[in-house]
Amino acid sequence: MPITPFHLFPAGVVYFLFHRRLHGIAFILASVLMDIEPVLYLVLGSPRGSFPLLLGSYVPMSLHWFTHNPFAVFLVMAPFTTILTKTLELAKPLWLQIFSEAEWVAYSWRSTYLTAILGGFVHLGWDSTVHGDVNFGFPFTRISNPLINSQFAIWIGMLSLILIVPAYFVGKRINGDSPFQKLP
Numbered sequence: 001m002p003i004t005p006f007h008l009f010p011a012g013v014v015y016f017l018f019h020r021r022l023h024g025i026a027f028i029l030a031s032v033l034m035d036i037e038p039v040l041y042l043v044l045g046s047p048r049g050s051f052p053l054l055l056g057s058y059v060p061m062s063l064h065w066f067t068h069n070p071f072a073v074f075l076v077m078a079p080f081t082t083i084l085t086k087t088l089e090l091a092k093p094l095w096l097q098i099f100s101e102a103e104w105v106a107y108s109w110r111s112t113y114l115t116a117i118l119g120g121f122v123h124l125g126w127d128s129t130v131h132g133d134v135n136f137g138f139p140f141t142r143i144s145n146p147l148i149n150s151q152f153a154i155w156i157g158m159l160s161l162i163l164i165v166p167a168y169f170v171g172k173r174i175n176g177d178s179p180f181q182k183l184p
């Protein structure tokens with residue numbers, strides 16, 4: 001969070017600008033799937049207790065204790081998103097039937113993974129301005145989040161809303177085509 005679907009706006013700005021270089025499905029999935037954790041807790045109930053860190057001490061199990069940190073982006077969420085994305089790619093004939101005008105661009109596993117990392121960090125970046133339980137040291141130690149800033153959080157949200165349309169047109173010039181003309 002903040003309100004998961006709104007992550008599509010900052011992600012959309014970045015994607016529109018660089019869509020040729022980014023795996024669309026991986027980027028969009030990575031920018032929202034980070035919130036699997038808080039959404040699960042909201043449905044199933046918040047976790048209680050503490051989790052032992054590798055260098056000693058504990059971290060309380062809050063809404064964002066496991067997925068919202070750089071370690072989880074690199075080693076949990078980006079690999080998970082990459083595998084999910086590559087599985088979805090198996091339906092290529094179906095995708096091309098639905099979006100018959102689109103050009104299929106082949107992305108390697110490596111570029112899909114790197115795209116998922118970028119999507120994860122776009123999510124984490126905005127969340128870091130909002131959530132005090134983002135722990136940059138997980139799973140080793142506790143590093144309290146220095147980026148909390150409600151004014152900055154609002155600015156990111158407003159700017160991404162304002163910039164989404166200009167980003168589309170600038171991205172069209174940079175990439176030579178529309179983001180809606182290519183898959184995946």
Ligand SMILES: [Zn+2]
Pocket residue numbers: 001002034035068123127
């Ligand atoms: Zn989040």
